[in-house]
Amino acid sequence: MHQYIFFIGDFPIRSYGIVLSLSIILATGAGYFFAKYDGRGYEKFLIDIGLIGGFFGLLGARLWDVFFFDWDYYGNHLSEILNVWQGGMAVQGGIVFGVLAGAIYARSKKLDVIHLADILSPAIILGQALGRCANLLNGDAFGAPTGSGFGIIYPTTTLAYRTYGAQPLWPAEVWECQLDIVILALLLIFRSTNYVKGQCFALYVMLYSAARFFLEYFRGDYPELVLGIFKSAQMTSVIAFSIALIIFILLRLRKGKTDEK
Secondary structure: OOOEEEEEOOEEEEHHHHHHHHHHHHHHHHHHHHHHHHOOOHHHHHHHHHHHHHHHHHHHHHHHHHHHOOHHHHOOOHHHOOOHHHOOOOHHHHHHHHHHHHHHHHHHOOOOHHHHHHHHHHHHHHHHHHHHHHHHHHOOOOEOEOOOOOOEOOOOOOHHHHHHOOOOEOOHHHHHHHHHHHHHHHHHHHHOOOOOOOHHHHHHHHHHHHHHHHHHHHEOOOOOOEOOOEOHHHHHHHHHHHHHHHHHHHHHHHHHHHHHO
């Protein structure tokens, strides 16, 4: 893995930034395709939604990490808050901020926000999968030591190496990327069924939250527990999964009652 592609003078062009930018571009492109296939004309708004959602998603991912995971450090190093290359972009914060920003824009254009969320769910998880590739190249969002010869040994310039040295670490970010692709396939399959509006996005939240919850047991970048039980990302996953499951069930029950009338 290479953190730096090349240098312009002393300024590094980082593989992290390039792949992260590609994740936004490709997710927007996939969203454009899904919206065009849907046939409501929403695709003409997708470039703006991608740019707005991508920008606020990155901002939210960074702020979420700073305030929920690393405030003990950044509270004393405020000038480094925007130094994303040091590691520290929380996917959950990116989803919350990015989706909210996109929804506000879509609402301003009088689009059906819930229907649009269903359309874009597979594109969002695609962007997340590619984003984990960026984490791997940057050596952040890494796993805990495996205690065996199996695992990833990161370069000396990465946060993972500075944290654990030359110990093999669980490939947590690789597994998350792979699970995100599985979730993408499941969402596409689900969209081919007679689902109720809103259920596809709820399913996306449920599947990703479940995957993230179990993967956190292999993560090693922040071992602190909330209330001595779960990591912060696990607590967020439990809450998000529960809310999404309730919404998923209520939408189906409401549809059933409507059909009976």
